[in-house]
Amino acid sequence: MFALIQAGGAGTRLKDITGDLPKPMVPIAGKPILQWQVESLARSGVYSIVIVCPKNSTAIQDHFKDGSAYGVKIQYIVEEEPLGTGGALFYAAKIIKGDFLLLFGDLMLDVDFERFYKFHKRNNAIITTFAHPNSHPYDSDVLVTGAENKVIHVLGKKEPREDFYENLTNAGLYVVSSMLLDTFVGMDEPIKIDFEKELLAPSVAVGGVFAYRSSEYVKDCGTPDRYEAVGRDTVNGVVASRNLSHPQKAIFLDRDGVLNVFGNFVTHHDMLKLKPDAGPALKRINESQYLAICITNQPVVARGETSLEMLREIHFKLEDLLGEQGAYLNDLYFCPHHPDAGYPGEVPELKIDCDCRKPKIGMLLQAKRDYNIDLSASWFVGDTHQDVQTGINAGCRTILITSGDPEPAKKYAEAKPDYVCADLAAAVDIILGLQA
């Protein structure tokens, strides 16, 4: 497979650091960002690389030459005129065969590209966008997705947001189907093209764009603060360890009583109130080597007390409230089922003895598949012994917190947690303290 790296854009805000260097040549822990990208591609078996270079500098060509020193073959496109984020596809169409990866050269990343491409093929997508929650969704473009991760709208950061929205942002990294290059075959001359507006948006409109949700490290270093943070993460090994070809560690979190204030059953988003320690504690998880994944039983759906649509709203509100505090969940899994029939208004097809209702571990097994999680290196934090039993069943270590459900031992009272503490903040102290 080919990769096309867009390294032609001019960086401005890093002028003090970059000097005359093109932004993708800025060093992170001793190597240019672009070299980190090339090495990550090579590790995934992507050896044919095309780099779009700026006209006024040969720094990129001088550094990489034909790529053989990095185990890859590199070809260059030099834009005579700036062609926007997509115009170089005119030249790329003459070189690239088949589906390809499109990367922006100012992103620090370490990604299992093979896994990313498999997702693209499975969905038969025109474009697959690498998507992740971030710590500032309120000032990011966010993806609005429907069934099977299909992107139905890209909500621009300047568009008004009246509803709650998913914390799922577009990282600027794509798999593009070869059919998109066919557009350029009949063209005589290149034209300026904005990739997002002129290629991504129309593909969304015809239902051809899918969001690949990943916890891997992809961050831009476009400001001095971010540049410093990315350098730190690289030196600490966070960038490399998040690559999904390596087993991941997770902290699984129950929802009611751990993240939001316990109050029997939340059936409307108005009823959801965040616990005061939840945002800051989650933020500390986000900055650690652990993934943060919420695992919740929501039998209220099966019992007909709320709908799947409302549950979606409730979870978007949870993400928005956490996002305001710079915190995010890598993912959230819920079980809408309930085994006992006999409630007025119940949904018969959800009244089943499923494999996901805690203390069964179906949701954890799904998360394990989605994020290559090593359950034995992971934790379960909940406010009931049912949560503790779930963690034990999955082979995780467990923490029971005491500021949630006032009757934590209604079920599975015999399940013994490894630790008991007040709240999520204290649980994070315990887990990260053991790491130190």
Ligand SMILES: [Zn+2]
């Ligand atoms: Zn279930």
